[in-house]
Amino acid sequence: MSLPPLVEPAAELTIDEVRRYSRHLIIPDVGMTGQKRLKNAKVLVIGAGGLGSPALLYLAAAGVGTLGIAEFDEVDESNLQRQIIHGQSDIGKSKAVSAKESIAEANPYVNVILHEERLDNDNVMGVFEGYDLIVDGTDNFATRYMVNDAAYFLKIPYIWGSIYRFDGQASVFWPSLTNEDGSSADAPCYRCLYPEPPPPGMVPSCAEGGVLGVLCASIGSIQVNEAIKLLTGIGDPLVGKLMIYDALEMEYRKLKVRRDPNCALCGEHATVTELIDYDAFCGAVSEEAADAAAGSTISVTTLEHMLKEREEGTRDFVLVDVREPNEYEINKIPGSILIPKGEFLNGNAIGQLAELTNGDKQVVLHCKSGVRSAEALAVLKGAGYSDAVHVGGGVVAWVNQIDPSQPSY
Numbered sequence: 045m046s047l048p049p050l051v052e053p054a055a056e057l058t059i060d061e062v063r064r065y066s067r068h069l070i071i072p073d074v075g076m077t078g079q080k081r082l083k084n085a086k087v088l089v090i091g092a093g094g095l096g097s098p099a100l101l102y103l104a105a106a107g108v109g110t111l112g113i114a115e116f117d118e119v120d121e122s123n124l125q126r127q128i129i130h131g132q133s134d135i136g137k138s139k140a141v142s143a144k145e146s147i148a149e150a151n152p153y154v155n156v157i158l159h160e161e162r163l164d165n166d167n168v169m170g171v172f173e174g175y176d177l178i179v180d181g182t183d184n185f186a187t188r189y190m191v192n193d194a195a196y197f198l199k200i201p202y203i204w205g206s207i208y209r210f211d212g213q214a215s216v217f218w219p220s221l222t223n224e225d226g227s228s229a230d231a232p233c234y235r236c237l238y239p240e241p242p243p244p245g246m247v248p249s250c251a252e253g254g255v256l257g258v259l260c261a262s263i264g265s266i267q268v269n270e271a272i273k274l275l276t277g278i279g280d281p282l283v284g285k286l287m288i289y290d291a292l293e294m295e296y297r298k299l300k301v302r303r304d305p306n307c308a309l310c311g312e313h314a315t316v317t318e319l320i321d322y323d324a325f326c327g328a329v330s331e332e333a334a335d336a337a338a339g340s341t342i343s344v345t346t347l348e349h350m351l352k353e354r355e356e357g358t359r360d361f362v363l364v365d366v367r368e369p370n371e372y373e374i375n376k377i378p379g380s381i382l383i384p385k386g387e388f389l390n391g392n393a394i395g396q397l398a399e400l401t402n403g404d405k406q407v408v409l410h411c412k413s414g415v416r417s418a419e420a421l422a423v424l425k426g427a428g429y430s431d432a433v434h435v436g437g438g439v440v441a442w443v444n445q446i447d448p449s450q451p452s453y
């Protein structure tokens with residue numbers, strides 16, 4: 045299915061631009077008209093992180109005339125393994141500003157608009173308005189559903205990508221797309237593919253689970269490829285198709301995604317007719333975990349104090365790190381033992397802890413940031429450990445507040 049171009053061509057290219065884009069101009073499918081369309085295009089990239097870094101650089105180099113960057117975060121050392129739009133000297137700087145500087149170096153003819161605010165229900169429509177399409181580089185489900193819904197309400201195509209460890213996915217969601225005769229093209233939205241977010245704590249983020257740096261380039265470049273096709277009206281776009289990439293097997297698979305007639309957003313009897321509470325929809329932690337953690341969460345300073353007392357022999361407890369072994373190698377709270385969260389879910393941890401606690405010692409759980417330990421805490425409380433607690437903020441808070449000599453990730 046080929047589509048008409050999204051963008052009208054700009055009046056002309058300057059001589060400098062003709063020189064710069066000559067390798068595009070001599071491709072018959074792109075040519076002068078296609079390049080003029082790119083010049084006239086306005087693309088919003090959400091996030092100048094893993095996916096946003098290659099996406100922004102290639103969109104800029106390709107000559108997309110106006111690039112919006114929605115990003116509120118700052119550059120951290122742990123970003124540089126994959127976020128190639130930022131460099132060593134950008135650490136601590138606004139990612140949006142850092143990205144803008146790199147773009148100016150890659151292509152000074154691009155007009156960059158910064159949206160340095162966290163996207164929320166109050167601003168998302170205003171930020172999106174006026175852009176021809178959205179390239180999404182967000183890494184959390186709440187923002188993704190919000191972006192999908194806002195793009196749908198504004199009838200803007202939404203180029204989605206997602207990455208985790210060695211696996212990537214990409215698609216183009218554009219439910220308002222019509223056929224030539226004006227009838228609906230039945231193109232799906234993100235909710236047609238994923239009607240519900242995964243249960244909280246089930247799908248770790250890249251910060252929790254890791255990502256191969258170069259995977260960002262594989263998926264980010266697919267997103268840019270689709271953007272260029274839509275803007276210039278060439279090729280067969282990923283509308284109604286899901287691209288799945290496995291970097292270890294070096295395998296690309298393309299699956300059909302159909303419009304769900306019962307989709308809550310774009311279906312026949314839509315229930316989502318305006319922006320909703322996305323944090324509540326996606327839930328930071330499950331209800332059981334939230335209940336378990338209520339009144340049973342201690343701070344890292346309390347833990348430090350408890351560890352001191354344990355050393356002095358005035359208190360005894362078992363400190364359990366519920367992360368994975370490879371995370372435990374990076375940093376740890378001294379005196380902790382490792383029992384990954386999965387062992388709690390399959391029940392093995394309970395037997396292990398019965399031995400370690402002799403049935404009377406308190407158990408203190410922690411993970412990276414407090415989500416997984418809250419899930420494990422719910423299991424533990426269910427097994428009768430009523431005085432068990434978990435550490436709010438996890439090892440991240442420990443490194444930040446107690447022991448900055450350890451690396452963070």
Ligand SMILES: [Zn+2]
Nearest residue numbers: 233236307310
């Ligand atoms: Zn839908």
